[in-house]
Amino acid sequence: MASPTTRPGYGVRLIQKVSSGRAFAKLAPHIVPALDRAVHRLTRGKVLPSARMLPGVILTTTGARSGLPRRTPLACMPEDGGTWLLIGSNFGRPGHPAWTANLLAHPDAEISWKGRDIAVRARLLTGEEREAAWAAVLRFWPPYATYQARVEREIRLFRVAPTRDGDGSDGA
Template sequence: MAGFGVKLVRKVSSTRAFAKVAPHVIPAFDRTVHRLTRGKVLPSARMLPGVILTARGARSGLPRRTPLACMPEDGGTWLLIGSNFGRPGHPAWTANLLKHPEAEISWRGRDIVVRARLLEGAEREAAWAAALAFWPPYASYQSRVEREIRLFRLHRTEEP
């Protein structure tokens, strides 16, 4: 995305209005397009890299598919940020990963088996600094909520 486009998207995505509307529109649109294109297209990934996370529900145990922005890391891991667009309460997918850390992601059209780990302490602080450098609007999301935004690192568990 060009510099102006990135700045505009960052500004819009930092607003409370975006936080009200986006959670109802973006994931549904992403899921539909991703399914219709057999995993080849994830519209929100035009703004930020994204995955479709499939994790078992914390209470139901049923598979739950959630489109999420992610931060790919050197070494083949991914950082997931439970910002919930700066809304109160942790997003449901974070509870799912806490209870069932074994999951799968669709990354660039490939299904990859992963294990999620909640980051804490100094490791979380370093990851949070990297996330803010990657996508500055996360700072405005954190400023609007009292909870600490959960960060998860996904590690591949299958052979490449």
């Protein structure tokens, strides 16, 4: 996977242009997550179709109101050091995506990353930390700027970090 500073090729630029459009914002939320969930399940976590455009995870949260497990395919930005940024863009549509409310209520979650299930803890980024992360996200995937320009709300950014080390024990 290209690093956030790698210059994108024509194919990537075309995908970025398409994903910035209003038609994509209307259709993608109905098609992309359903396709991702189905293929991810069928391949036992090895394939996530949307990850062909951007790195992706399947986020499993606890529902803020229901208390039930909620699985959501998401684009993410992997960071050096084994953390990930999750971007609550909602494809540039009004309203925060439900998974962000779930993480605010229950920050302990799980991600499926490249076929591995990883227990994580999420933290909403604010202030200067959010500004630095947002700048990195825009370098990584410029269409997020278009999404932010369409909405009045500030797009939520979460940093998720593993809560256990590689052997499955608590990292304490």
